[in-house]
Amino acid sequence: MLSVFKKLQSTPAFLNLKYRKTSFKFINNGEHDRSARCVPPSKTKKESVSLARQLQAKIKAMGPITVAEYMKEVLTNPVSGYYMHRDVIGETGDFITSPELGQLFGEMVAVWCFNEWQKMGSPIPLQLVEMGPGRGSLAEDVLRVFERFGAGNEVSLHLVEVSPRLSQIQAQKLCVKTVRPSKSSHTYYQLGTTATNIPVFWYNSIQDVPRQFSCYLAHEFFDALPIHKFQRTEAGWREVLIDIDPAAGSEKFRYVLSRTSTPASKTLIKADEKRDHVEVCAESGVILEHLATRLEEDGGFALFADYGHDGSKTDTFRGFRNHELHDALVDPGSADLTADVDFSYIRACTEDKLLTFGPVTQRHFLKQMGIDMRLQILLQNCGEKQKENLLLGYHMMVDEDKMGERFKLFSLFPSVLKDHLERFPVSGFADS
Template identity: 50%
Template sequence: MRMKVCQQLLSRAFSHRGASCAFRTGSVTLDTGRWRCAPSAPLCSSSAQDRKSHPSMLKHLRAKIRSTGPISVSEYMREVLTNPVAGYYVRKMMLGAEGDFITSPEISQVFGELLGVWMVSEWMAAGRPGRLQLVELGPGKGSLMADVLRVFGQLRSVVAGASVSVHLVEVSPVLSRVQAETLTGTGGQEASREPDPADPAYRRGETAAGVPVSWYRHLEDVPAGFSIFVAHEFFDALPVHKFQRTEKGWREVLVDLDPSDPGRLRLVLSPGPTLASSSLVQAGEGRSHVEVCPEGGAIVQLLARRIQQQGGAALIADYGHDGTKTDTFRGFKGHRLHDVLSDPGGADLTADVDFSFLRRMAGGGVACLGPVSQRVFLKNMGGDARMQVLLRNCSDPSSRKQLIRSYDLLTSPAHMGERFLFLCLLAPGRLTAPPTPTGLKLDRKSPAPLPVAGFSELRFS
């Protein structure tokens, strides 16, 4: 029954006049990109290349290390990516052809459309609450939310009873302006005052359809209420601690100055246990090298608490693994792999997401489904059917070729189809079977729990 409802949502969303023939695809190179798997790297030092590009960040790191000693990889990532003066995310446009990587919403609008249908489906499964907050963590250029809102507009008769608002968690001033332009057509209204605990939004705007949009620097600042959260390529950028098993036990990988050249950085092992190595590595861990993201665990716990207390759902999509990989810390610059210690502040740093860790940190207060591969999720959501509609209404051979190529990039096991995983967090009662009917006509079979779109196959009859 639930899959039939989702099928109807897809049909209504994509049969809207003009919606079936318009599409957006990104121009990308198949063998490059932020999502490309990287080989494991040994402990290493930075090269001289690009060392002078961002001297302020390198100078800052050198001063910090001279003052406090070697720093953790987690602290290094945090400084390089989010330092308020010279951080990569704070000062640089990193997305798209002109940046260092490209994401699924930029490759094809089908991705965001299917996530929009998933959000509507979960809102309906929750009983259609009157207030619906769409919350995105790390919204990129705003393309994903724009595609989601287009689906909501095409399903306006379905969601008409809800007061819909958009809440974006974004630390980058550069990207927040791009998002405002994408979603509101303007830069939005940026707060000119000091942050107010009663109103922590630092930017506000409104879409052409009248949907209010607010920007926050922290998830904790998003107002309470029924919310559907989406985090696409968000957790991979959170700082990780790296640990390596030695004959003397677990040791933490640290960033230090190269004694042969103080202008270079290198990775070293801590001489003894650190607080992180003593507390973050799971007992019985069988791998020889482990990456742990405590900040990601804290965010998942916050999501779980909000969903448990206020209702809603969360969809986490990222490249990662289910507790099997080891050394995945890597850098990207100009759509190519880049030395993590070279040009700090001028290149993106990332690590594969450990979804087994996220599930464990979510706890038992919410229901977790997945992870499933991006290929499985998109096909379960009816991606193939959507593609057939687009191709049927596209007569230009070049556009058809690009459309097919983009969808293949999203779903093919050789590209992004198996490297990206989807995990969802649901309210505790979401998977509970409805009450058994009572009265004269008793049903001998207990009603089955409602399936969740994307994690159960969507069949078209």
């Protein structure tokens, strides 16, 4: 891997700084802080009365709803969903991500992808698939690195994105032209071309992406998928539901426990579960089982980066608005909803077909991938203001009290590669 990285560092065009504005201040709100939340200028409070009323009408008609139903409706309702019609990332949004802090994170991920692809013999064509690509910054950095290696003609980019607004932002960042095909025979809903003629496709789900050798990326994707919450009681496991709060007016919600066991509590709780409160993301399980089949049958590998734990945490469901913690049951649709990813659940969903590595901390991964060496190269080739922003982004990504320890990375490979990966260990996941 080091030889690959040195080759990258010595490429003249790669010495240029890809400047991305970062003018944020780190805040720490404790264990449930979504790490490296940043304080932006104050902004007007967004109201989501229509979505609240829709949820209330559903509850009045059918009774309390699951947290998964609530979360899915709040985030992806076609009319009022949080992600659907706004730019939620960055200084004027509600949270900041590592790819938005500068090019360093995306370049380290790109070097990892290129290195693992090369170790497999560089099978072509290669599909770079990103689930939940945000503003497109990670994809932009990964494509740039592959082009620096002369592999631009061998890759295509495939983005799984349900938000019309974010897909528009991604297209503006990545492509010189885009079209939306009128024929329903296509599985993609938008097609674009980069300035260097790399094709870019957009899909509503991972199932729509073509079946071939692929590198799958997901950065802060699984933490936004809907979760079921369960509480152990003397009568057994009960599901945590959301109901209208009768004591606080018609526009407030509250948590309640199901009176009896639910289908989800019967099927999603492990028989040997030790915790008294559990969160399970059944939707991620469906995606992971599909992804495992693809990797086993079509070849490829995957890298996930997210807030998460290895099966130890309990209550992590929360909201974020204006880069601060926000009550998840207040003003639905006005704030991001998230829950820490259970990497042990990912492992359990894929262990019959895949090899898994991690989770390791973001600090560990980036340090092993050579971020310090890359930082020094960039610092030698930029002005004072760019140096300031580079260092700010670097420390946000790797410092232990910021993103460095709270973000985790996790990778998946087909089981058939077991002997190969014992000879050539996966980069970024070895012990320090």
